[in-house]
Amino acid sequence: MRGRLTLAFVCFAFVMVGLAGAIRLNALAEVTRSHELEGLTLNARFIGTLVEDLEADGLPVTPDRLAAYVLDETELTITRAGSAPVTVADPGFDTGARDEAMRVDETVGSTTVSVAQDASVLREETRLTQGPLLALLFATVLMAGLVGLAVSTALARPFRRLAESAAALGRGRFDFEPPKSTIxxxxxxxxxxxxxxxxxxxxxxxxxxxxxxxxxxxxxxxxxxxxxxxxxxxxxxxxxxxxxxxxxxxxxxxxxxxxxxxxxxxxxxRSLVAGAEVSVLTLGSDVAQRWRDQLPESREVRAYVDGGPEFTLTPGPVEQLVDSVVRDNTVNGTGAVTLRFAGQQEHVKVTVSSGPGSNGGQDRPSAKVAETIAEVLGGRCRGDATSGELEILLPRR
CATH class of the missing domain: 1.10.287 (Helix Hairpins)
Incomplete structure (x- = not known):
């Protein structure tokens, strides 16, 4: 669910950013083209005025006189009535791609000035102008992905807890805590x-x-x-x-x-939950591993199967009862937590011990809780407050 929500956020952001980016990129391309055209127009007017001044002074219009006023990667053509056209090109101008060049024609007096700029100039200027915008759009999509991951994680967390609760109920556990949410x-x-x-x-x-x-x-x-x-x-x-x-x-x-x-x-x-049965060996391993993950390394958790490892049973009720006992023993006990499982034909016996308690030998709450749960499940529970050991006997169903 989290992956799908994140993908939805990214796709939504990609579509919105793509639409806005396409509009903005086109606008920037038009602005760049207009800017280049304006520069070429000003250059053509300047050249036209210069040629008119040279003619007024009686000086010939030669390529050498105009070479200094030719912009990079442009070609300049001067046309006057009764005179042959004068063409001056910058070395960087691609004469083989004149048809693709951007061209401006300006007339000053009797002089017509034509300025052609290589198409690569406009492409490079457009790329430089659009580069920061493309980077911003990419960063926006990336940020949307990160935000989507955070939001989807928050949204998926209660549903993941619901799935865990449903799985616990499917194993026959009734003590699960559903997630608290405003959804x-x-x-x-x-x-x-x-x-x-x-x-x-x-x-x-x-x-x-x-x-x-x-x-x-x-x-x-x-x-x-x-x-x-x-x-x-x-x-x-x-x-x-x-x-x-x-x-x-x-x-x-x-x-x-x-x-x-x-x-x-x-x-x-009859099984409490059909299809949810596990073996006594699997049950003991799962319970022990879960408490090893929860407790600090200083509290050792030992698990033994004393008999009947192949017998199957519904795990939920046994997990519920054993967890309530182990939780109390880890608080009140001081030694290693020891779990002993023994499968029998009709019952399963579980012994939980954690050494002498730190409460002065008083009754532990887990003894009464375990006794109540065991009675509801049709079993019995015997506890020893001094040694911190509880023996639980439950039906296999």
């Missing part, structure tokens, strides 16, 4: 993302509550029914038909209980 579109998207995060977190908590409630409500009566049927089928005073009916009902109750167990296990094992 209406950014505010609208940020509000939608935050609302979605709250709704997803509430939905996750309701799912957990439903699983526990369903497990209790369905399994308890089924267990009681199964026990009653077992007891009934063991009675001696039943006839054969009732005993067979009790056995069939007991088998049906057992199948129903197994079905309920399978459905609840499937619901618990």
């Amino acid at each position: 209406p579109e950014v505010v609208s998207i940020a509000t939608s993302l935050k609302t979605s995060a709250i709704q997803l977190q509430d939905s996750l908590q309701r799912d957990r509550e439903f699983f526990h409630h369903a497990s209790h409500v369905l399994r308890t009566p089924l267990t009681g029914l199964r026990l009653e049927l077992e007891e009934l089928s063991m009675r001696d005073d039943l006839n054969a038909e009732v005993r067979r009916a009790a056995a069939r009902s007991l088998a049906d109750a057992e199948r129903l209980e197994a079905t309920v167990t399978d459905l609840l296990n499937f619901a618990r094992a």
